[in-house]
Amino acid sequence: MAKDKKKKPSKELPLGFVDRQEKELLIRDFVISNIKEVMIKYGFQYLETPSFEYTDSIGKFLPDKDRPDQGVFSFKDENKWLSLRYDLTAPLARYVAKNYLEIPKPFKRYQLGSVWRNEKPGPGRFREFLQFDADYVGTKNLQADAELCVLISEILEKCGLDKTDYTVKISSRKFTDKLFKELNVTSQDQISITLRALDKIDRLGWEEAKKLLGEGRKDNSGDYTKGAKLKEEQIKKIEDALKNKLANSEDVIEIIKIFKTYNFENYKFDPSVIRGLEYYTGPIFEVNLNFEVRNSKGKNIQFGSIGGGGRYDNLVSNFGNLDCPATGISIGIDRLVFALMQKKDFKIKNKRPIVICVFDKDKIKEYVQILTTLRASNISSEIYPGEGKLKKQMEYANKIGSPAVILYGEDEIKSGKITLRNLVTGNENSVKINDLTNEIKKIF
Template identity: 65%
Template sequence: MAKDKKTKPSKELPLGFLDREEKVLKFRDLIISKIKEIMTVYGFQYLETPSFEYSESIGKFLPDKERPDEGIFSFKDENRWLSLRYDLTAPLARYVAKNFMEIPKPFKRYQLGTVWRNEKPGPGRYREFLQLDADFVGTKNLMADAELLLMATEILKSCGLKDNEFKIKFSSRLFLNEILADVKDDSVKLKVLRSLDKIERLGINEVKKLLGKGRKDESGDFTQGASLPDKQIDFILKQVKNPSFINVSKNIKGSAYSQINEFKKCLELFNLKNIEFDPSIVRGLEYYTGIIFEINLNFEVTNYDGKNIKFGSIGGGGRYDNLINNFGDYNLPATGLSIGLDRLVYALMQKQSLQIKENKPVVICVFDNRQFKEYIKIVKLLREANINSEIYSGEGKLKKQMEYANKLRSPAVILYGDDEIRSGKATLKNLETGNESSVKIEDLPNEIKKII
């Protein structure tokens, strides 16, 4: 043990990383098991790809920079840059390109995996988190996009949510392009798209400022706006906030109009409810090409201090018809859905929409190491009866052992000391009520089952 405190290693976690404990993990496991069932029923193949990929395979981050770590975690291995994946879609594209000849097309696969982002974390957002990804590769049919949403609905319902507790919104990249046809400058166009993406969080008035001269945030910091003329701002916001406008506008009766209508028909065929057209959703700017969507929860979520937090979406996705072509001329249009499982778990735990059993072990107390044979006999008997149980594994006295069991939230302890051994009956103590009873060893399983 080093005495110099400066040599002690830090016990702090890196910014944006988290220890996940049993309560959360059990909840997450339950949700995952439901997801897996649904995926299988829908005919998706299970896939796992590695955490690391060559940097150039999964992003636009070229490793000729000093370090390609803008937003992602990377390091140089021998001569090539490797990066931790930041989503599961980019590795899918790589996988499909690599295995193009072998896989069936359309290719439907789902994947559960941790992804990493090297960015500033926010409330409820971390730099390491678990994602679910389900994709159709090799079809332009919008029935696929609609089926993804049906599946998302089924997942949320299997997690105990009711229809009115979540909402799915969709739009089309084409629609936004048509609205912004008059914005010729690409960098301004990007700025406008980013601003529109913030309507949900900041509200329409603040976004109006972002489209115009700019806006001050809560801390007083100023953000430069897109500097559009008022007339143009009004036009854009009107289009975005009044979806019915799409049905009467002459200006935007183009491909976006027919695409959205076609998609609506698909949704109707699946009889999907609580899904609505919302042109203000934008999603990632880089690779989406058509229909895009977003899943939002409709109930309040609080942080550790009990304050409401703006939870944002728990998932989304859309069509990315060109992504796989980056690897060659594959002509594989695709569409996918991603759900942030940690965030879903966090919200659902507050909602308590699913019940988790505790299942802590019954503790067999150790009076005398020479009697271990007896304790082993008991623990075997209990475990065979499928009762979670353990022999106290420390060195403390009985008081210590009781404190241990109590802290563990064990349902009961078994006392089998000299007195009990003489009579051949163990003392079973219910830790919730404090009641003790004298039980023959062979009856312990049945008596314990009455307690737990």
């Protein structure tokens, strides 16, 4: 006897990973089909790169540690470290460097794929998520940057958002570089802390973020964050620069000019847009939603941006002596879907099958005949796949959301007619076999 109680495997999922159900997947499919349509229209190539890359190829140079988990999932294969990609931009840079001579310049490609981040998940943020990424590689032309913003907004509107629902914010590294020069701030440490603080203005408000420019800030949980320790007058100048909202870096001015030619107006210059510190070199963009998003408990949450990007003129050259400027934008598809599900009441056409009830297993031939007829007319249908009484079959059909059930038992076979029960109204119709598909089409 099995007296030694075996330890059962856990039915829980690893931290930050989720099962996704049909409703979400159908909306995701809808979003993806909109993306593909727009990308084809804008002339981008479709590309796919693998999930794993050599760790150093995607910008992680690992210290000699057993487990390189600085935000990425990694393992050692033979003697080389591999990592799951954490975005689609770094693999693109690797791809371009590898295929530099063959690809057209400029190179426009888009990609859809899962990325993985080994970090703390939050509302609508997981450790595995689907990302969309579009890039222009090999051009300094700022029309590329402008067009990325235009294209992203076309995608969002195709997905059902209004102009008031989202804003594309733009700024530039050049703007902050200039600012630091004026302020005479040269310490890399101070610059980093200041940039991070600016990035937080949206969330914390100016007054709180200001503390991070000075001594530091204690948050609600009691945690203390060290500040940039800037002088009063320096902070004042930053405040003025932010409040003026004057785009005085040439690249942003140029992009805004291009926006006008596209009649694109749903942008906002916002110097508090910072993005990652590592590789952006010029214009940066961020897409923000303007409506409230709730978590599973109905509470409003800080949702943050659903995507962003910018110019990274040095990334490709990391792989060699290639002078290859580039610019790109990404969207977190799952986060967009999470928000969309709350914003719009999607009428998803998930056609559930008509269920043909089984009265008598010996009559399977007749059932398959009906089934074949329905499927030939492209009507989603199935013979009840389980075993059990009619009641159980009805309960099944009800549960899966089937629009109707076909009853074909002894009585029907005798009279040569099929009973069609509409599960929404509860009405039953006796129909001739030849009329069945037409009757069913009326229900859909």
